[in-house]
Amino acid sequence: MSNIKVPYLDLQAQYQGIKPEIDAAIARVLESCQFILGPEVAAFEKEFAEYCGAEECVALNSGTSALHLALLAASIGPGDEVITVPFTFVASVAAILYANARPVLVDIDPRSFTMDPGAIEAAITPRTKAILPVHLYGQTADMDAIMEIARKRGLVVIEDAAQAHGAKYKGRSAGSIGDIACFSFYPGKNLGAYGEGGAITTNNPQYAGTIRMLRDWGQDHKYHHQLRGYNYRMDAFQGAILRVKLRHLERWTEARRAIVRRYNELLAECDVQTPVEMPWGRHVYHVYTIRTEDRDGLHAALASDGIQTGIHYPIPVHLQPAYADLGYGPGAFPNAEKTAAEVLSLPLYPELSSRAIEDVVGSLKRALDRKPQTTVR
């Protein structure tokens, strides 16, 4: 799109707001010449664990690596099954295959967009080892219901919290509820690095110890390889940058939530469905997603007004060509499939101005006025 009036995301605006702190953090790493792991990453681990209310944090080079190592630490491998959802970013499912286990998918609840706990029992087999709920868009899955099934059946729970930094479930933070949680710090995330980044959090020191070794070639000390590991280490620039940004995260989250309240107010009378904040916690709105039957029409109309929107995600994982061999076809997960056809993510970042919010809503209303709509309920 050439004439962007309201971008979907504006990382420049955020950087300008914290530039002196970021520049100083980068200079500190340059001066130290300690570029991989080191004191900045160790300090970030401590600070992020505390933020999540977890005992341990291990910093990694991506959220995908976090999922991969969480599964390996939980001893998941060939012949094992892991239950997750088809309506997610592909990494949640891909990581299960990295561990040579089998992803078993269950449908989502269409209100929260997260795993439907009522669908889990029927998917459990003697080979099931873990449940991997995804806290999609920044809202946690219904964790009490999931944990209860997992405890009863002796299953490990791995939270995919890649989009949910600071999200709460009944007062507890994402990252402290399941057995292990996985975060992404991809630049556009609520807590985003200036490159790739990820982490696990856990209260289980054994899991943390294993993941610490696995991220660094399985070494317990230099050139002594106890496990067949990986190069999944976080670099020091990302650690230093994330420490700065973590200090601003609560303020940014509250700014996101204020923007969402404004969007909800302005869209209340419109023929679109605004996101549902479930009563169980605090949504951190990584993504603000409306539902409409004319998603593609609205997407195009907003684009022609210079307003960037996103579609998270247009095709559920089970219908992606790369995952056809999982054995699910069209119709397997009706809620995921209908949702994928109807979701549209509006611009949302803490610095989004009131004027820009009004521009987005104005454009949306004009498009809706041009076309008779049916609200999705």
Ligand SMILES: Cc1ncc(COP(=O)(O)O)c(C=O)c1O
């Ligand atoms: C739900 C979900 N899981 C996993 C990931 C993977 O994280 P990363 O891109 O840091 O590997 C992402 C990030 O894009 C995500 O949104």
